[in-house]
Amino acid sequence: MARVVVDVMLKPEILDPQGQAVQRALPRLGFDGISDVRQGKRFELEVDGPVDDAALARIHDLAESFLANTVIEDFTVKVEEVAEASK
Amino acid sequence: MTTRIGVVTFPGSLDDRDTQRAIRIAGAEPVALWHKDKDLKQVDAVVLCGGFSYGDYLRAGAIARFSPVMEPLIEQAKAGLPVLGICNGFQILTEAHLLPGAMLGNDHLHFICRDQKLRVENADTSWTSDYDAGQEIHIPLKNMDGRYVADEYTLDELEAEGRVAFRYVDFNPNGSLRDIAGITNEAGNVVGLMPHPEHAVEPLIGTGRTDGLPFFTSILKKLVTA
Numbered sequence: 001m002a003r004v005v006v007d008v009m010l011k012p013e014i015l016d017p018q019g020q021a022v023q024r025a026l027p028r029l030g031f032d033g034i035s036d037v038r039q040g041k042r043f044e045l046e047v048d049g050p051v052d053d054a055a056l057a058r059i060h061d062l063a064e065s066f067l068a069n070t071v072i073e074d075f076t077v078k079v080e081e082v083a084e085a086s087k
Numbered sequence: 088m089t090t091r092i093g094v095v096t097f098p099g100s101l102d103d104r105d106t107q108r109a110i111r112i113a114g115a116e117p118v119a120l121w122h123k124d125k126d127l128k129q130v131d132a133v134v135l136c137g138g139f140s141y142g143d144y145l146r147a148g149a150i151a152r153f154s155p156v157m158e159p160l161i162e163q164a165k166a167g168l169p170v171l172g173i174c175n176g177f178q179i180l181t182e183a184h185l186l187p188g189a190m191l192g193n194d195h196l197h198f199i200c201r202d203q204k205l206r207v208e209n210a211d212t213s214w215t216s217d218y219d220a221g222q223e224i225h226i227p228l229k230n231m232d233g234r235y236v237a238d239e240y241t242l243d244e245l246e247a248e249g250r251v252a253f254r255y256v257d258f259n260p261n262g263s264l265r266d267i268a269g270i271t272n273e274a275g276n277v278v279g280l281m282p283h284p285e286h287a288v289e290p291l292i293g294t295g296r297t298d299g300l301p302f303f304t305s306i307l308k309k310l311v312t313a
Contacts, residue, residue: 014191015236017262066153069189071181071237072189
């Protein structure tokens, strides 16, 4: 088993009111010096079998056609090391 | 022969019955389509109605776009089948790339529900011919994700080709770019808009006006003369 992480973010030019709402709350909470916040989505895909180039290519297609809407969002795909569960 | 207009029900659709009713009032026969249907039952046109298909998870309309019924719908819409997407239906049409751009959360982050003034910018589509270009109408608007966005190039193209079908007047309820409330594809058979014409077809309910009815009479006329 391996984990592939797809991160999806609104494109920089798209207004992100959720991120702005979070950013505006920060001074009230005593966090200064953070000039911008943008909020995205993270998908963790648990993959059966090896994550080879073919598997990654399929996940890339999945991200491009479904997980992200590329009209408004950018995405990245990366393989994450999963610590072996101790048995 | 009666004109048959399909109304697709997805899990989470809310306005399918109102839409069927509007179609009936306009004089056509509504045909209930289920999201798992693999064919369109030979209808003459289709309405994708409002609601929250699949709970709007992932993005509004994103999961519905892959329902079995969408496969023949996308194919036939590209071949000229008239399709109207209202609210969630508009979101599904953008997700399916039958209409350009995308729908995002309202800029104020709130659900909004109000009587909305619109200007009909294009009265040449399959769904708007019973309006006059420039006519102002009031129909209800209710949504969470109604902010229309597209890149500058696409927006300029829509404007230049007269494909901005409806614009918000006096008040932009959701931050839509260039006050866009609805658009059409190049051929004019696929139209999407956020406000709800199906809720304004009887004087007794909603706005007390019937400003939404011409959507459904336009398509009837179009199909009868086709």
